[in-house]
Amino acid sequence: xxxxxxxxxxxxxxxGVTVQLAVLSLLLAITLGLFTATAKMSRNWLLHGxxxxxxxxxxxxxxxxxxxxxxxxxxIGVNAISDILYYDFEIDLYINFNAFAAGVLTIGFIFGAxxxxxxxxxxxxxxxxxxxxGKAYGMSSALVFRRIxxxxxxxxxLPGLSNNWMVxxxxxxxxxxxxLTDMVRVAAEASRATHEPFVFLIPVAVAYLLIASxxxxxxxxxxxxxxxxFGEH
Amino acid sequence: xxxxxxxxxDLLSGNLIFTPTTLGYYWTxxxxxxxxxFLSLVIGLVLAVPLAIMRxxxxxxxxxxxxxxxxxxxxxxxxxxxxxxxxxxxxFDGIQQSFLWPIFREAFYPALIAFTLNTAAYTTEIFRGAxxxxxxxxxxxxxxxxxxxxxMMRRIIIPSAFRRALPAYGxxxxxxxxxxxxxxxxxxxxxxxxxxxxxxxxxxxFEPFLFVALIYLCLTFAxxxxxxxxxxxxxxxxxxxxx
Numbered sequence: 001x002x003x004x005x006x007x008x009x010x011x012x013x014x015x016g017v018t019v020q021l022a023v024l025s026l027l028l029a030i031t032l033g034l035f036t037a038t039a040k041m042s043r044n045w046l047l048h049g050x051x052x053x054x055x056x057x058x059x060x061x062x063x064x065x066x067x068x069x070x071x072x073x074x075x076i077g078v079n080a081i082s083d084i085l086y087y088d089f090e091i092d093l094y095i096n097f098n099a100f101a102a103g104v105l106t107i108g109f110i111f112g113a114x115x116x117x118x119x120x121x122x123x124x125x126x127x128x129x130x131x132x133x134g135k136a137y138g139m140s141s142a143l144v145f146r147r148i149x150x151x152x153x154x155x156x157x158l159p160g161l162s163n164n165w166m167v168x169x170x171x172x173x174x175x176x177x178x179x180l181t182d183m184v185r186v187a188a189e190a191s192r193a194t195h196e197p198f199v200f201l202i203p204v205a206v207a208y209l210l211i212a213s214x215x216x217x218x219x220x221x222x223x224x225x226x227x228x229x230f231g232e233h
Numbered sequence: 234x235x236x237x238x239x240x241x242x243d244l245l246s247g248n249l250i251f252t253p254t255t256l257g258y259y260w261t262x263x264x265x266x267x268x269x270x271f272l273s274l275v276i277g278l279v280l281a282v283p284l285a286i287m288r289x290x291x292x293x294x295x296x297x298x299x300x301x302x303x304x305x306x307x308x309x310x311x312x313x314x315x316x317x318x319x320x321x322x323x324x325f326d327g328i329q330q331s332f333l334w335p336i337f338r339e340a341f342y343p344a345l346i347a348f349t350l351n352t353a354a355y356t357t358e359i360f361r362g363a364x365x366x367x368x369x370x371x372x373x374x375x376x377x378x379x380x381x382x383x384x385m386m387r388r389i390i391i392p393s394a395f396r397r398a399l400p401a402y403g404x405x406x407x408x409x410x411x412x413x414x415x416x417x418x419x420x421x422x423x424x425x426x427x428x429x430x431x432x433x434x435x436x437x438x439f440e441p442f443l444f445v446a447l448i449y450l451c452l453t454f455a456x457x458x459x460x461x462x463x464x465x466x467x468x469x470x471x472x473x474x475x476x
Contacts, residue, residue: 062414197320208309209304
């Protein structure tokens with residue numbers, strides 16, 4: 001049943017690529033989002049300005065356009081660097097701009113902007129007295145972040161985070177356009193080759209729904225964990 | 234006029250990528266994108282209002298089918314939906330023989346159908362949220378006036394839900410504009426399609442993609458300001474009072 005005219009194993013492999021891509025991009029997006037949120041809340045006007053430009057520009061341009069810009073432009077940029085290395089320093093280094101890396105970088109970069117907004121709101125929802133109490137105990141600011149601000153912020157950030165993750169998951173389908181063989185690309189190829197689109201595309205749609213349902217469950221558990229001490233909702 | 238065209242040609246001379254021809258592609262792309270987004274939003278909105286009312290119904294057999302529809306269309310990538318409709322349209326019996334075939338053979342209509350169904354699903358959920366948030370007092374007042382269910386819907390619930398849905402709907406419009414970029418995947422010459430075409434001819438990614446990114450950015454800001462203006466007008470009564 002899972003054979004699907006021989007495309008079954010490739011589809012499952014593609015699903016693996018989709019999940020890996022989504023999870024790695026999410027990690028990058030969370031990291032970038034934390035930096036962006038911190039920069040946006042800082043009193044340094046330069047940091048604040050950079051973060052504002054980043055979130056505004058990214059959220060104003062379609063994902064696909066950014067992806068193509070980074071993917072096609074990235075290869076040319078990398079080539080230019082290796083040219084300089086070769087002619088000026090005689091280092092022969094050819095870097096192939098890998099489609100998977102390009103996908104992770106672009107999706108992470110795009111969703112970092114959305115995460116930044118989510119985290120900023122969440123950090124501001126943490127009572128400042130908590131941070132002051134941490135400082136009064138002589139905690140370093142890194143420790144205050146790790147023990148007080150981050151765990152309490154997550155409670156407020158989780159609904160937004162889970163929303164962003166759902167959108168991110170669906171955005172990964174776009175990498176099939178820039179040549180990465182995720183499950184959408186395999187299904188589209190198979191549809192063209194066999195002229196039976198429903199056989200391949202509907203299982204892919206179901207797979208997305210499944211991943212979404214599983215992650216919804218995980219986020220519900222996480223929310224419960226971070227809500228500890230705040231009573232039942 | 235000749236002055237302007239001379240100035241224009243002067244501006245473009247010595248420039249291989251921004252020639253009158255490529256600018257023409259971008260213009261066609263802009264027109265296609267605008268048509269696609271505008272039409273799908275309007276049709277989607279018209280579909281979403283009755284669907285949202287059905288979705289808020291207390292009868293399971295009315296609300297459940299709509300829930301399944303919105304769940305599926307919001308839970309799967311638009312690209313997959315587009316592929317299913319684009320590749321699947323030939324499987325409707327007799328469509329290739331019917332007078333509709335010249336229309337459906339082109340990518341525009343499958344794309345329009347996919348976008349419309351997608352935005353209708355999101356808009357349905359936005360409206361449902363707004364309908365659900367109707368203050369109880371408004372409904373009680375309508376009942377006290379002896380309004381029938383239909384009249385109450387028409388005069389009280391829908392108008393107030395529309396206003397409450399406005400900010401979220403503005404986001405949906407922007408989301409749709411950005412999502413429309415994938416129309417280029419099924420050979421449509423929209424804005425992104427124009428950029429891809431210019432890229433493939435000149436092998437210069439930066440100029441075409443940055444240029445269309447700028448156009449999208451301007452469109453996004455235009456939508457943003459339009460909705461801000463609407464909110465200011467329609468939601469004025471919700472603003473904190475200044476005495």
